[in-house]
Amino acid sequence: MTAPTKLQVNGRAVTVAAEPDTPLLYVLRNDLALNGAKFGCGLGQCGACTVLVDGQPVRSCVTDLSAVAGRSVTTLEGLGTADNLHKLQRAFIAEQAAQCGYCIPGMIMEAKALLDRMPEPAEAEIRNALADHLCRCGTHNRIVAAVQRAVREG
Incomplete structure (x- = not known):
């Protein structure tokens, strides 16, 4: 059984049950239904999957879930809302x-x-x-x- 991983996503505490080496992009899209970050190349070269981790841009397709445990992740959905855009x-x-x-x-x-x-x-x-x-x-x-x-x- 996979140990749950805790992190902050868009200012909200979340716990996900995924393997530690699962790409953050997959967790965001598949487990948390946050589809802003896109799968482009899968190699961290195109930038379509970029999110912020503790304010720094990272390519989420090549960032393991274990690397963001206990950290703050911000996706496009965390910047603004339809009524209050960034x-x-x-x-x-x-x-x-x-x-x-x-x-x-x-x-x-x-x-x-x-x-x-x-x-x-x-x-x-x-x-x-x-x-x-x-x-x-x-x-x-x-x-x-x-x-x-x-x-x-x-």
């Missing part, structure tokens, strides 16, 4: 930064981590922070514009 969510909508939208949760979470550590990043710093995130639709310029809008509109 400034990044509002900016991504205003800039029409999503085409298919698959990469956007990871992009937003990476941008959140950036803005938390650097409230007024230059364009080059935004591009650098998002450089390892893949967008097959090619909306990178709109994504950068959305992060810049979030900075301006604070």
Whole structure:
């Protein structure tokens, strides 16, 4: 029998019964029904699965559940609600930064981590922070514009 793992997800204490080496992404999607983080490559290379662990961006597809035991995990669902969007969510909508939208949760979470550590990043710093995130639709310029809008509109 698997020992339960306790962690905080979006500010809520949760306990999950999954093997310690289960990818965090699977726990979020399958056990907790949080579908913001996406399965992209499964190798931690595309960024679609990015979530924040203790405020730091991590690729949840290659992060074992055991690595986040007792820690705080924030997913896209933890940023805002439909009635009260986070400034990044509002900016991504205003800039029409999503085409298919698959990469956007990871992009937003990476941008959140950036803005938390650097409230007024230059364009080059935004591009650098998002450089390892893949967008097959090619909306990178709109994504950068959305992060810049979030900075301006604070």
